[in-house]
Each structure stands twice: as structure tokens, then as C-alpha cells.
Amino acid sequence: MRETAIGNDTRLETLRLVAETDGPIGAEALAVRLNARGISLTADAIRYHLRMLDQRGFTLRVGKKGRVLTESGWSELRRSRVDARLGRGLARHETMAQQVTFDPFTGTGHVVGSLSTFPSEYLSQVLRQAARASESGVGISDLMRLVGGGEKIAGIPIPFGKAGLITVSTATMSGILIRQGYLLRLTYAGVVEMVDWQPYRFVDVLRYGYGSLDTVETLIKHGSTRVASVVEHGHGLAIADIREFVGPAREGVCDLLHRLQGCGLGGVLAIGQMGQPVLGIPVRDHTFGMALLAGINPALPSYEQGVPMEFSLVECLVDFASLSHAEELIPEAERAQRQPAGRLVTLK
Numbered sequence: 001m002r003e004t005a006i007g008n009d010t011r012l013e014t015l016r017l018v019a020e021t022d023g024p025i026g027a028e029a030l031a032v033r034l035n036a037r038g039i040s041l042t043a044d045a046i047r048y049h050l051r052m053l054d055q056r057g058f059t060l061r062v063g064k065k066g067r068v069l070t071e072s073g074w075s076e077l078r079r080s081r082v083d084a085r086l087g088r089g090l091a092r093h094e095t096m097a098q099q100v101t102f103d104p105f106t107g108t109g110h111v112v113g114s115l116s117t118f119p120s121e122y123l124s125q126v127l128r129q130a131a132r133a134s135e136s137g138v139g140i141s142d143l144m145r146l147v148g149g150g151e152k153i154a155g156i157p158i159p160f161g162k163a164g165l166i167t168v169s170t171a172t173m174s175g176i177l178i179r180q181g182y183l184l185r186l187t188y189a190g191v192v193e194m195v196d197w198q199p200y201r202f203v204d205v206l207r208y209g210y211g212s213l214d215t216v217e218t219l220i221k222h223g224s225t226r227v228a229s230v231v232e233h234g235h236g237l238a239i240a241d242i243r244e245f246v247g248p249a250r251e252g253v254c255d256l257l258h259r260l261q262g263c264g265l266g267g268v269l270a271i272g273q274m275g276q277p278v279l280g281i282p283v284r285d286h287t288f289g290m291a292l293l294a295g296i297n298p299a300l301p302s303y304e305q306g307v308p309m310e311f312s313l314v315e316c317l318v319d320f321a322s323l324s325h326a327e328e329l330i331p332e333a334e335r336a337q338r339q340p341a342g343r344l345v346t347l348k
Contacts, residue, residue, distance in 0.1 A: 010039055011049050018059055019069050019077055022117065022310055023159045026066035033156065038095070089216070089313070090209040093171045093186060100175025102320055104259050111320050112175065113145070113166040115156070115312040116299040120149055120163045126302045128334065129228070130165060131326035133298040136231045137344040138238050140267040140295040141168040143323035153316050166318060168265065169295040170241060176265075180256055182249050188281060189216050189241040191224045192269065192291065197234035198345045199269040199291065201280040208241075216241070216294055216313055220303070228301035234342050239294035240269055244287040247274035253290070257347055267293035268347035293346075298326070 017033050018025055027043040027050060034041060041049075050067055053059040058073035069077075102109035118126055127146070134142035147153050147164035158164045177184055190205030204224060219225070219239055229236030245253055250271070257268055269291040272278035278289035296313060303309045 010034075010041065011053060013037060013039060014046065014049050015053060015058055015069070015073060015077060018053075018067050019074065020312070022162070024062040024066035024068050025157075026064075029066070029157055036095075037092070090186060092313075093174065093208075096169070096317070097171045097175035097178060099317055100172055100179065102172065102176055102263075104176060104180075104256065104263055104265075107263050107320070109320055110317045111323075112169040112171040113153075113316050113318045114169045114296045115147075115153065115164050115166055115315040116296065116303075116309050117158060117162050117164045117312070118302070118307055118309045120161055122302065122307045123163050124330075126163075126165060126299070126307060127326070127329050129231075129301040129305075130167075130298040131330055132341050133227065133231045133301055134326040135343070136341040137266070137293075137346055138227055138230055138297040139167060139293055140170060140173065141264050141323075142298075142326045143168060143264050143320075144298070144326050144329060145318060145323050146329055153318070156312075156316065165299055166316070166323075167295045167298055168323070169313065169315075170267075170292055172295070173260070173265065173267070173292060174243070176260065177253065177256065180252075182245060182253055182256070185244045185287075187242050187244055187283075187289075189219065189239065189294070190281070191219060191237045192240045192279060192293075194230045194234060194236055194238060194344065197342055199240075199279055202240075202242075202291075203237065205242075205281060216296065217311055220296070220300065220311060223304075225297075225300050225304060227297050228304050230344070231301055231341060234344075238297050239300075240291050241294065242278060242281050242283075242289050242291055244283050244289050247286055247288055250274065250288050261347070266346055267295070269293060269344075271347065 027046040030046050031043045058076055059067040060070050096112045102111050145166040147158050149158050149160040149162050151158050186208050188205040188207055190202045193200045193203045226236035227238050230238050270278050272289045274288045275285045278291050283289040
């Protein structure tokens with residue numbers, strides 16, 4: 001195990017997970033999250049590392065609830081090696097995609113979900129706006145799952161006083177395509193400009209695997225989106241990514257994507273020709289590109305309008321059968337009063 005200023009890589013990753021959690025987190029929850037990042041340790045082993053972090057003044061024990069980060073801990077994270085974080089978002093995407101078991105021919109199996117958490121007092125607003133956003137087609141699917149405070153999803157606890165909304169992640173589409181034999185290469189995430197309900201061009205992109213922060217989360221936190229405007233007017237900015245496939249796979253990929261639409265999975269903005277740009281983004285000569293909307297988009301209108309949210313992208317595996325149509329999550333009385341939303345032009 002390589003040594004760091006904190007002590008070693010395991011302790012560094014533990015510190016990051018404590019920092020990413022809203023409120024105290026204990027050894028058992030940390031064990032689940034570390035395992036998802038490729039570090040397999042028992043809860044007792046993690047307790048030892050937590051005691052070492054306590055001694056260094058980086059974490060503070062809060063009774064039996066777990067640990068929180070101290071100011072010294074935040075400072076240490078900011079100083080910690082950048083190289084340890086390079087490509088982490090891409091690695092997470094690839095790892096979760098390989099665990100997808102969804103079968104497009106039976107409509108059953110597990111998919112990857114992204115988790116958005118927020119104070120439960122905003123629940124009605126978030127669900128209402130997410131349902132409308134899904135209806136307008138700005139995400140992968142209109143299928144979602146609500147997780148209440150005190151519940152766990154894939155071993156991850158939702159704090160009391162908060163709620164979690166799970167949306168289908170783009171890693172699901174990657175996983176399904178890989179399982180069906182189509183190799184792909186994730187290249188860019190970026191912001192797509194929509195004009196008159198159609199994708200026009202990428203106006204900003206970040207290359208996957210080259211930064212120390214998750215690519216999509218960076219775009220969200222920088223306030224780059226205008227998803228609410230897309231939903232209401234057909235003009236605005238939404239997050240999407242680009243993946244490349246080898247040229248001969250194009251017909252098979254298109255056939256599979258049409259089948260997935262029948263399962264409620266879509267979000268494909270454009271499919272290019274071999275060697276030709278997709279919405280302004282170049283691809284290699286022997287490949288074609290696909291622009292795919294980010295699964296987190298339906299949660300963003302509320303975030304843009306001031307709802308405090310935390311995003312855990314490509315976070316968990318969920319049973320496809322446990323997801324519900326977004327409209328079913330809002331009260332029936334509100335459903336009757338909703339005005340129909342416009343819809344983005346996506347793959348036909």
C-alpha cells in the first residue's frame with residue numbers, strides 16, 4: 001500500500017468518503033462504499049483506520065453515529081495527491097457498467113442509478129419537477145425510485161430529514177451495450193444547447209479520465225446547465241456525453257437502442273456516421289459517435305432553482321422492477337392538474 005501524508009491510500013479514500021457524506025458515517029457504511037470502489041475491508045479494519053484518522057485530527061467521532069470531517073481533514077484532502085483522483089469518475093462508470101444485468105429481451109435485471117439527496121421539505125417540488133422533466137425527455141428514462149430518510153440504498157443510508165431520488169444512469173446504457181457485445185469508449189461529457197426541442201451543439205465539454213473531479217459533477221457544480229428552460233420552452237442547456245463505437249457496429253447498436261426504447265430506456269440525442277462529428281464533437285476515423293443525455297438531468301431543474309442537493313453519480317445497482325414512472329410518485333390530484341410538457345427530439 002502506497003504511503004501518503006495521511007498514512008496510506010485506504011485512509012485517504014476513507015477520508016474522502018467521510019467528506020462526501022452529509023452527517024456522520026460509521027464503519028459499516030464505509031465498508032460498503034469502499035468495497036464499491038475496489039477496497040475490500042471488514043468494518044473492524046475500517047474502525048482501526050478511523051482511529052488513526054482521529055489521532056491525526058482529521059476526523060471527529062460523533063457518539064455512536066460515526067465520524068465527520070474536521071477542518072484539518074478538509075485541509076488535508078485539498079493537499080492530497082491529485083494523481084490519486086485522476087480518472088476516478090471514468091473508473092467508477094466502467095466498474096458499475098460491468099455489473100449491469102438488465103436484459104433488453106426480458107426487461108428484467110439490475111441497472112445503475114444516480115442518487116440525488118435533498119431536504120425532505122422540498123420533496124413535493126423535486127418530484128413534481130423531475131416528473132415534468134422526464135416527460136420532456138431530458139433523461140435516460142422516466143423510471144425513478146424515491147428513498148426516504150432512514151432508509152438505505154445499496155448499503156448507503158439516507159439521513160433522517162432528507163430524501164433521495166434515484167434516476168437511471170448512463171452507465172446503465174454502457175453496461176447493456178457491453179453485455180450485448182458492443183465495445184465502446186466514453187470520451188467526453190459536456191453541455192448541449194437545445195433549440196426548438198432539438199439538440200443543436202455541444203457548447204462545452206470535459207474529457208473523461210483527465211481530471212481529478214467527476215466530469216459530470218463538475219459541470220453541475222459550475223452552474224453550466226439550464227435544464228428547467230429546456231423543459232418549459234425547448235431552449236436551454238442539458239448535460240450529455242459522447243461515446244464511440246467501431247464503425248461496423250452501427251446497425252446493431254441502432255437496433256438495440258430501438259429495442260431499449262420499448263423498455264423505457266432512451267435519451268439518445270444523436271448517432272453520427274463513421275468518422276463524422278456528433279453535435280460538433282469529432283470522433284476517430286474508424287468510429288461513430290453517440291450523444292446520450294445524462295441520467296441526472298431530471299433532478300437538475302430543482303437544483304437550478306435553489307433546492308440544496310447533493311449528487312452521487314453512478315452510485316448504486318437497483319432492480320429495474322423497483323423503479324416507478326415519475327408521474328406515479330406525485331399525488332393523483334396534482335397529476336390531474338398538470339399541463340402536458342413539450343418533448344425533445346431524440347432517437348426515432
